Amino acid sequence: MIKKLTLFILYLFIPVSLFPQLKINGTVKDGVTSQPLPGVTVLVRGTTIATATGPDGRYTIEVPSDTMHLSFSFIGYQTVIKPVKGETVINIVMQEEEVMLNELVVVGYGIQRKSDLTGSVSSVRGSDLTKISSSASEYALQGKVSGLQVTSLSGSPGSSPVIRVRGVGTLNESSPIYVVDGNILDNISFLSSFDIESMEVLKDASATAIYGSRGANGVIIITTKQGQTAPKIVFSSEFGIQRLQHKIDLLDGHEFATVVNEIV
Numbered sequence: 001m002i003k004k005l006t007l008f009i010l011y012l013f014i015p016v017s018l019f020p021q022l023k024i025n026g027t028v029k030d031g032v033t034s035q036p037l038p039g040v041t042v043l044v045r046g047t048t049i050a051t052a053t054g055p056d057g058r059y060t061i062e063v064p065s066d067t068m069h070l071s072f073s074f075i076g077y078q079t080v081i082k083p084v085k086g087e088t089v090i091n092i093v094m095q096e097e098e099v100m101l102n103e104l105v106v107v108g109y110g111i112q113r114k115s116d117l118t119g120s121v122s123s124v125r126g127s128d129l130t131k132i133s134s135s136a137s138e139y140a141l142q143g144k145v146s147g148l149q150v151t152s153l154s155g156s157p158g159s160s161p162v163i164r165v166r167g168v169g170t171l172n173e174s175s176p177i178y179v180v181d182g183n184i185l186d187n188i189s190f191l192s193s194f195d196i197e198s199m200e201v202l203k204d205a206s207a208t209a210i211y212g213s214r215g216a217n218g219v220i221i222i223t224t225k226q227g228q229t230a231p232k233i234v235f236s237s238e239f240g241i242q243r244l245q246h247k248i249d250l251l252d253g254h255e256f257a258t259v260v261n262e263i264v
Contacts (some may be wrong), residue, residue, distance in 0.1 A: 002197065024088055025060040028053050028072060029171045031095040040074040040094070045081070122146065122201045126225070129193040136160055137193040143200050148218075165203055165218030176201075176218035177211065183216070194236060197223045 009215075028040045036057020041051040044063050053059045061136070070090065072080040077094040084090070122145040129140040138161045142150040149164045168174045178185045202219040211219055251259065 004245055017261060021062050022065045022067065022084070022086070022088065023060065023062050024070070024084070025058065026090040026092065027057045028059065028074075028092045028216070029057055031093045034093075037074060037077075037094060040072055040077075040092075043071045043073070045069040045071050122148075122203070123197045124201075126193070126196045126198055129199070130198055137188055137191050137196060138163055140193050141199065141201075147203055148201060160187055163220075165201065174217050177214050177218050178220060179211075181222045181224055184211075188220075191222070191224075194234075195224050197221075197225045 008157050012120045029035060030037055030040075036055075038053055038055045038057060040053040040057070040059070042052065044061070044067050047064075049061070049063060050061055051061045057156060061070075065086075070082050070084060072082065072092050075092060076097055078092055078097045080092055080154050082090055082092060092177055093182070109192065124141065124144050128144065129137065138150060139152075141148060141163070147166045149167070151162045151164070153162055163176060164174060165176050175186070178188050180188060180191065200221040200223075202215070202221065209215070
């Protein structure tokens, strides 16, 4: 019994290096640019054995010989699970992780998660804009953003509406500015609702600060739809009919002149 206990204690103190080890190395690159990715975490699945790639994207890790899979993870990229199968050189190409548009909000020069926002920002998807038939894309915002007013000053076809973000804040021009794919514009009458991917309405000072005094009345950031590699044809059409519901019987020119002469 003492002999077995002694052997067991000696077994506990045997260095790990005495067990069969497998030394794996390789390079991790970006799938689009083919540039090396530094700081990628390389982990033996089911264990705490891990390392990270260096500035040149290379890594070296010693793993037990019975290791089945290695996990490669990096922020902004899809996690790659690679079977080992006794290989000593494993090169990995990582693809950027696709993030749904409704999880992100365009803020100033970049994008930010909705949960991280500290300013007042409202986002409207392009699919919601096309649910309403309108002659101008601004009309599609009506009723979708709190604190935003869309008013029509003219009933003429093609006329642009007046937009106010949280009311009138100045005696001068009170309209917000539009930022279409990074270009600052005064109106978007030329833009169809079907060409818009998303709209973000920046309403407070913290959100509009980078635009200076021009953003004092609010900023509407518009991201248009981009081209796709797969060919796709989309056709849509709409029409409208205007009809006078109750026609008032008015005087013609001769009758009006007669009535005026009688009054005088």
